[in-house]
Amino acid sequence: xxxYLIKHAMRAKxxxxxxxLTAATGFSLEANAQFGGLLDTITKKDTKSGKKDKTxxxxxxxxxxxxxxxxxxTEADEIxxxxxxxxxxxxxxxxxxxxNVQRYVNAIGKRVASKSSRPDLPWSFGVIATDSINAFAxxxxxxxxxxxxxxxxxxxxxxxxxxxxxxAHVDRQHHWTLIKRQKLIGQGADLAATxxxxxxxxxxxxxxxxxxxxxxxxxxxxxRGGEYEADVDGVYLSTAAGYDSxxxxxxxxxxxAAAGGSGDVSFLYQTHPTAEDRTNHIAKNFTEDMxxxxxxxxxxxxxxxxNR
Amino acid sequence: xxxxxxxxxxxxxxxxxSVAAWAETxxxxxxxxxxxxxxxxxxxxxxxxxxGAELSLGERQGLWYVVEAPQSGYVKMTEVAVATGGKSIxxxxxxxxxxxxxxxxxxxxxxxxxxxxxxxxxxxFEAASQMNDxxxxxxxxDEFFSDAEEREVPARKSK
Numbered sequence: 001x002x003x004y005l006i007k008h009a010m011r012a013k014x015x016x017x018x019x020x021l022t023a024a025t026g027f028s029l030e031a032n033a034q035f036g037g038l039l040d041t042i043t044k045k046d047t048k049s050g051k052k053d054k055t056x057x058x059x060x061x062x063x064x065x066x067x068x069x070x071x072x073x074t075e076a077d078e079i080x081x082x083x084x085x086x087x088x089x090x091x092x093x094x095x096x097x098x099x100n101v102q103r104y105v106n107a108i109g110k111r112v113a114s115k116s117s118r119p120d121l122p123w124s125f126g127v128i129a130t131d132s133i134n135a136f137a138x139x140x141x142x143x144x145x146x147x148x149x150x151x152x153x154x155x156x157x158x159x160x161x162x163x164x165x166x167x168a169h170v171d172r173q174h175h176w177t178l179i180k181r182q183k184l185i186g187q188g189a190d191l192a193a194t195x196x197x198x199x200x201x202x203x204x205x206x207x208x209x210x211x212x213x214x215x216x217x218x219x220x221x222x223x224r225g226g227e228y229e230a231d232v233d234g235v236y237l238s239t240a241a242g243y244d245s246x247x248x249x250x251x252x253x254x255x256x257a258a259a260g261g262s263g264d265v266s267f268l269y270q271t272h273p274t275a276e277d278r279t280n281h282i283a284k285n286f287t288e289d290m291x292x293x294x295x296x297x298x299x300x301x302x303x304x305x306x307n308r
Numbered sequence: 309x310x311x312x313x314x315x316x317x318x319x320x321x322x323x324x325x326s327v328a329a330w331a332e333t334x335x336x337x338x339x340x341x342x343x344x345x346x347x348x349x350x351x352x353x354x355x356x357x358x359x360g361a362e363l364s365l366g367e368r369q370g371l372w373y374v375v376e377a378p379q380s381g382y383v384k385m386t387e388v389a390v391a392t393g394g395k396s397i398x399x400x401x402x403x404x405x406x407x408x409x410x411x412x413x414x415x416x417x418x419x420x421x422x423x424x425x426x427x428x429x430x431x432x433f434e435a436a437s438q439m440n441d442x443x444x445x446x447x448x449x450d451e452f453f454s455d456a457e458e459r460e461v462p463a464r465k466s467k
Contacts, residue, residue: 086439087431093421095435095442106444107452124443132421142439146421240461246371246385253390276389280338283386289462294371294385298455 075140078176079122082140085175089144093130096147101127104306108156109143109163115240116171125163133258135162137169139176151307152258155300157244158251161234164241165248168233174226224273228281235282235290244300245286245293252279332376333365334391341388343381347372354381363388 096102102125109125121141131148138144143166145159153159169175231248239245256275272278339359345352347369355378357363363383366374372382444452 083433083436084431087433087436088426088429090432090435090439091429092425094432095438102442103444103448104452106442107448110444110449111453111456122440122443124439126439126442128421130421134421142436236461240459242456242459249385250390256389257391276338279389283338286386287462291371293459293461 075121078173079140081176082138082142082170085138086142086144089128089136089138090126093128093132093146096127096129098127101150101306104303105145105150105159105163108159109167112160112164112237112241113141113167115237116167118171121170123167133255135166137166137175139170139173141170143167143170152254153251153303153307154254155244155247155250155296156303157238157247157297157300158254159303160238160241160243161247161251164234164237165230167237168230169226171233171237172226172229174230227272228278231278231282232285235286239290239293242299243293243297244295245290248282249279252276252282333373335363335365335373335388336391337361337363337383338387338389341383343375343379343383345381347382349384351382355379365390 105127106125110123113119113121113123118141123141123143125143125145127150128144128146130146132146133148133152135143135145135149143163145162145166149162150159153162235245235248238247252275256279259275273281337357337359341357341359342353343355343357345354357378361378363375364377365383365388366376368374368385369382371385373385373388375381375383
C-alpha cells in the first residue's frame with residue numbers, strides 16, 4: 001500500500017510539473033518538438049539498456065496518466081490536474097498561517113466565482129506566504145494570491161477583481177486547454193506504453209534533464225491574449241458580484257507603481273503583459289454598461305480588517 | 309483677542325491647505341485626452357492634454373476624477389494612470405519583509421517567489437489538500453454576504 005502511495009505521489013509530481021509548465025507558459029510548437037526530441041532520445045536509451053528503473057517508471061506512469069487525461073477530458077481530470085499544479089506552487093511557498101485571512105479571501109472568491117459560468121466547481125482560494133506580488137489559477141477551481149499582492153490592495157473591490165481575473169482563467173479553461181492540446185502528453189503516453197513492457201533505465205540525470213528543460217520553458221512566454229481576456233472578464237465577474245467596476249484599473253496602477261519601485265513583480269511580469277498595456281486594454285473595453293457601477297462597493301473597506 | 313483670532317484663522321488656513329495638498333494625487337494621461345467642465349462627456353471641453361501629460365487629481369466621483377491642474381475640471385478614470393495609490397505607497401515595507409499590523413508573513417514564508425523555485429521545488433500535496441478545506445461554506449457566505457444585493461449586469465462576450 002505504501003509503495004502504491006509513493007508511486008502515485010511521484011507520478012503526480014511529474015504530472016504536476018508538466019501541467020504547471022504548460023499552464024504557466026503556454027506551449028510553443030518549437031518547444032513541443034524539442035521536448036518530443038528529448039523523449040525520443042530517452043526512449044532510444046531505454047531500448048538499448050532494457051533495464052528498469054524507478055525514475056523511468058515514474059515518468060512512464062505520469063505520461064500514461066497524461067494519456068488518460070487527453071482522451072477522457074473529464075471535469076474530474078481537470079480538477080486532478082489543478083491539484084497537481086497547486087501542489088507545485090505550494091511546494092515553493094506555503095499557505096499563509098492566518099485562518100481569518102484565508103476564510104475572508106475564500107468568501108470573496110466564492111462570491112465572485114458564483115458569477116462565472118462554472119459556479120459549481122469546488123472553488124477554493126489560498127493566500128500564500130511570500131512577498132512576491134502575483135496570483136495564480138489552477139484548472140478545476142483553485143486560486144492562489146500572494147500575501148505581497150494581498151497586502152498591496154486597498155479595497156475589497158480590488159481583491160474581487162484580482163480573484164475575478166483568476167476565476168476567469170479557470171472559467172475559460174485557459175490553462176486546461178493548453179494542457180489538453182499539448183502533443184507532448186500524447187507522444188509521451190505512446191512511448192510510455194512501450195516502456196512498461198520493455199522497462200527503462202532512466203536515471204536521476206535523465207530526470208534532471210526533464211526538469212531542467214521544463215524550467216527553461218517557463219521563460220518562453222505564455223498566451224498573453226488570455227491574460228487580457230481574463231482582465232476584462234475580471235471586471236464583469238467582480239462587478240456582477242457587487243463590486244466597483246473600476247477596481248481593475250486601480251490594481252493595475254498599483255502594479256505599475258510596484259514595477260517602477262521596490263515591489264517584487266519579476267515573476268508576474270515574466271508571465272503577463274505590462275500593467276500599462278493591461279490597463280489600456282481594460283480601458284478600451286470598458287463599456288457604458290460598466291460605467292454605472294463605477295463606484296466603491298459597500299464592502300470596499302472591509303479588507304482593512306485583514307490586511308493592515 | 310485680535311491676535312488669537314488671527315492665529316486661529318491662520319491655523320485653519322494652513323490646515324485646509326495641507327488637507328488639499330494631501331488630497332491631490334499625481335497622475336499621467338494614458339492618451340491624448342480631454343478635461344471636461346463636468347463629469348460628463350457631453351459637457352464643455354475645458355482643455356486638451358497630450359498623452360503622458362502630468363495631472364493633479366482631486367477626489368473621485370464615480371468614473372471621473374476631479375482635475376486640480378493643469379486646468380480645473382474632470383477627467384475619466386480610464387484615461388489617466390494614477391502614479392501611486394493608497395497602500396502601494398507601502399511597497400517598501402513589503403520589500404523589507406516587514407509585515408502589516410495584525411498580519412504576518414509566516415515564519416516559513418518565502419521572501420520572493422520565482423518561476424524556478426516553483427519548478428524545482430517538491431510539490432506539497434498535503435497543503436493542496438488543506439486548500440480544499442478552506443473553501444467557503446454556507447455559514448461563511450452568509451456571514452460575509454447576508455446583505456448582498458444582486459445585480460443584473462450584461463453577459464460577457466461569448467466564449
